[in-house]
Every structure is written in C-alpha cells, then in structure tokens.
Amino acid sequence: MNGPHREDTLFGKRLAIFALLFSFSILILASSEAVAARGGKKPTTSTNTGSFSLVLVDSTDGVAHWGQHVTFNATSTAAYYFVRLDCYQNGVWVYEQSNGLYVGWLWTKNFTLASTVWSGGAADCTALLYSTNADGSNFQSLATMGFHVAQ
Numbered sequence: 001m002n003g004p005h006r007e008d009t010l011f012g013k014r015l016a017i018f019a020l021l022f023s024f025s026i027l028i029l030a031s032s033e034a035v036a037a038r039g040g041k042k043p044t045t046s047t048n049t050g051s052f053s054l055v056l057v058d059s060t061d062g063v064a065h066w067g068q069h070v071t072f073n074a075t076s077t078a079a080y081y082f083v084r085l086d087c088y089q090n091g092v093w094v095y096e097q098s099n100g101l102y103v104g105w106l107w108t109k110n111f112t113l114a115s116t117v118w119s120g121g122a123a124d125c126t127a128l129l130y131s132t133n134a135d136g137s138n139f140q141s142l143a144t145m146g147f148h149v150a151q
Contacts, residue, residue, distance in 0.1 A: 050076030050142035052083065052101075052129045057110055064149045066120055069110045074101040076142060078131030085111050087118065087125040087149060094118035095125070113149050123149045 052074035056064055064070055072083050081102050087095035095115045099108065113123075129143040 048076055048078035048081070048131045048140050048142060050074060050078065050081055050129050050131065052127070052143055052145070054127070054145065054147055064113060064125075064147060066118070066123070066149055066151055067112070067114050069112055071099075071110045072101060072127065072129070074129055076102075076129070076131055078102075078140070078142070080134055081129060081131040081142065083111075084128045084130065085125055086128075087113070087123040089118065089121060089123045094123060120151070122151050125149055 052072045054064075055071045055073055056062065057069035057071055059065065059068055070085075074081060074083065079102065080100065082098050082100050084098040085095065086093065094117050095113070097111050099105070099111065101109055113125075114120075124146065125148070126144060126146045128141060131140045131142055132138055
C-alpha cells in the first residue's frame, strides 16, 4: 500500500507545482500586456535647466551665521528639482541636507546651518541645484554656488 499512496502524493505535489508556475506565468503575461497597453512609458531623459539664489531667512545683518536658517529661490524647467547643501570647516565635512524646492514638496524648504558634528563656528558651504525624475532617475546637475557662514 505504500507504493500507490506515495505515487498519489508525488502526483499531487507535481500538479500543485505546475498550477503555481502556470499562475505566475499568467500574472507576468497580464502585467506585461498592461504596460504595453499604456504605451510602455519610460521616465524622460530630457535636459533640464535651472537657476537659484540664496535667501537668508532669519539673518539680522545680511550674513548667514551658524544656527540660522537659509533657503533658496529656484526656478527650473524640471518637474522635480532639489538643492543639496554641503558645508565644511577647515576642509572637514560637517553638514549635508537636500530639500525639494518644487511645488508639491511636502517637507521644509529651509536649511538649518548646524548639525551634530557642526556645533558652532564658521564654515564654507556649497549648494547644488539638481533635478531628477519622480523615481529618482536621470540626475542632472543644474547650477552650483558657494557661500560663507559666519560664526
């Protein structure tokens, strides 16, 4: 009785594996047809342009200081554009932050000129205006600027 029962079990397992593989192939075929039906759109790779300027949010003397806030006025032909700000003290990297500046960015557009490793003092900062597609692809550097942060 072990023989026929074992063959039935093997047949059942093989049938289950076949059914599973068949189901996956149908799902893959359906999803590829859905992509083809909508035109198989890929992210754009067009060249974008942009410019930006520094805005001192809470400076009282027209100079950026440690602990204060800055932002940037930016325009771009890209749908999604950002500013990355890096600051250095004596050549040591002490600050990095990226913020979106496009309409629809849900988080702050301000940069606080301080960090856990930048606990005070002057620094030299470099800002990079860049764009990407919504999925993060097609990174494009659009403009750069540097500025000094006083103590």
